[in-house]
Amino acid sequence: MADVRVKICGLTRPEDVDAVAEAGASYAGLVFFPKSPRHVTVAAARDLALRAPVGLAKVGLVVNPSDALLDEIIAQVPLDMIQLHGTEPPERVAEVRARYGLPVMKAVGVAEAADLDKLDVYQRVADQILVDAKPPKGADLPGGNGLAFDWRLIAGRRWSRPWMLAGGLTPQNVARAVAMTGVAQVDVSSGVERAPGVKEAALIRGFVSAAKVAEAVPRL
Numbered sequence: 001m002a003d004v005r006v007k008i009c010g011l012t013r014p015e016d017v018d019a020v021a022e023a024g025a026s027y028a029g030l031v032f033f034p035k036s037p038r039h040v041t042v043a044a045a046r047d048l049a050l051r052a053p054v055g056l057a058k059v060g061l062v063v064n065p066s067d068a069l070l071d072e073i074i075a076q077v078p079l080d081m082i083q084l085h086g087t088e089p090p091e092r093v094a095e096v097r098a099r100y101g102l103p104v105m106k107a108v109g110v111a112e113a114a115d116l117d118k119l120d121v122y123q124r125v126a127d128q129i130l131v132d133a134k135p136p137k138g139a140d141l142p143g144g145n146g147l148a149f150d151w152r153l154i155a156g157r158r159w160s161r162p163w164m165l166a167g168g169l170t171p172q173n174v175a176r177a178v179a180m181t182g183v184a185q186v187d188v189s190s191g192v193e194r195a196p197g198v199k200e201a202a203l204i205r206g207f208v209s210a211a212k213v214a215e216a217v218p219r220l
């Protein structure tokens, strides 16, 4: 079985890109959301994306973006994927996908079984699905809150599109998350930071190696 693929989200500094590449992650996430401690300007994102080696996919994360914002990002930043992390309806996901010709990953927040219906809807229009923890009511950020949901809700569930698990993952719990859910891709942000928005290379290394070892754990 192939290694679990890892996305490290919310890179802000050149050394973060180097650490993510050296650790063997597959995706590097760049957050375009001004309220986030991980927000990067389009110019900074361009420099970070250009620094990424071949084989490290650059994912641009946006929240209910306008076409104008996406036009600017796509024109300046060499991205491999767009991550929609707001309340974009399925029609908007399809529109973004068609307009930019890039794969689109749609994030869906999960807190209870009823939230899983949305995954079935979005798998019809998105290239990938990000199964993330639903943010707490009143949270400033729609993601990147360091909170996990109950992984038993999705144990054994499969979707027709590639999917990724996120929410409160850390170097300590990622192997258990993989073993419980059978997921082949994981995404982390705050679990590899020493402060909000500041990634820690040792934690990135620890997370990626724990995720890759997890692949050997028998799936439940």
Ligand SMILES: O=C(O)c1ccccc1NCC(=O)[C@H](O)[C@H](O)COP(=O)(O)O
Pocket: 009, 010, 029, 031, 033, 036, 037, 038, 039, 061, 063, 085, 132, 141, 142, 143, 144, 145, 146, 147, 166, 167, 168, 169, 187, 188, 189, 190, 191
């Ligand atoms: O990370 C952010 O600041 C952020 C801001 C706005 C929307 C989404 C955001 N992050 C989404 C991600 O892709 C995170 O990696 C994912 O939610 C997991 O976060 P964490 O629980 O901190 O590992």
